[in-house]
Amino acid sequence: xxxxxxxxxxxxxxxxxxxxxxxxxxxxxxxxxxxxxxxxxxxxxxxxxxxxxxxxxxxxxxxxxxxxxxxxxxxxxxxxxxxxxxxxxxxxxxxxxxxxxxxxxxxxxxxxxxx
Numbered sequence: 001x002x003x004x005x006x007x008x009x010x011x012x013x014x015x016x017x018x019x020x021x022x023x024x025x026x027x028x029x030x031x032x033x034x035x036x037x038x039x040x041x042x043x044x045x046x047x048x049x050x051x052x053x054x055x056x057x058x059x060x061x062x063x064x065x066x067x068x069x070x071x072x073x074x075x076x077x078x079x080x081x082x083x084x085x086x087x088x089x090x091x092x093x094x095x096x097x098x099x100x101x102x103x104x105x106x107x108x109x110x111x112x113x114x115x
Contacts, residue, residue, distance in 0.1 A: 002026045002097045002104040009093065009109030012085055016113070020080040022095030022106060030099040034071060034078045038091035038111075048093070051078060063089075085113045 008020040024031065035050025049059035049069045057069045066084045071077070078095060092108040 002028065002031060002099060004095050004097055004104055004106035006093065006095050006106045006109040009111045011112045011114065013115050014085060014087060014113055016085050017081070017083045018085065018111060020082070020093055020095075020109060020111070022078040022080075024076045024078070024097055027099065028076050031097045032100070033098045034095060035098075036069065036078075036080050036093055036095055038089075038093045039108075040088075040091040043091075045094070046091075048080070082111070085111075087113045089113050 003025045005023045006020060008018060012018050031053060033050050033052045036048040037045045038048050039045040047060050048063055049057060049067060051057045051069045051071045059067055068081045070079045090111060090113050092110050094108045095106045097104045
C-alpha cells in the first residue's frame with residue numbers, strides 16, 4: 001500500500017507560480033513512477049506529467065515550458081513547479097504513484113488561478 005498526500009495548492013493570480021508537493025509513505029520501494037493529473041469543474045481528468053524512479057519526466061503539451069516535475073527520493077516527495085499560471089490551469093490537482101499495475105491516488109489539492 002502507498003499513501004499520498006498533496007499540498008501547496010491555493011489561489012494565485014494569472015502569471016503567478018505555485019509549487020505542489022506530493023508526499024508518499026508506505027510501500028515506497030515498490031513505486032515505479034509518480035505523476036500528476038488535474039480535473040477542472042465539468043471536465044474529465046487530464047494528464048499533467050510524470051517522473052519515473054530513474055528521473056525521466058514527461059509533461060502534457062498544455063503545460064510544457066511552464067510546469068516542471070521533480071522527485072526527491074530522500075524525502076519520498078514529488079514536486080510540481082507551476083509557472084506562468086493561466087486561468088485555464090484552475091483545477092483540482094491529484095498525484096498518483098504507480099506500483100506494477102496498481103495506481104494509488106492522493107485526495108487532491110485545489111489550484112485556482114484568478115485575478
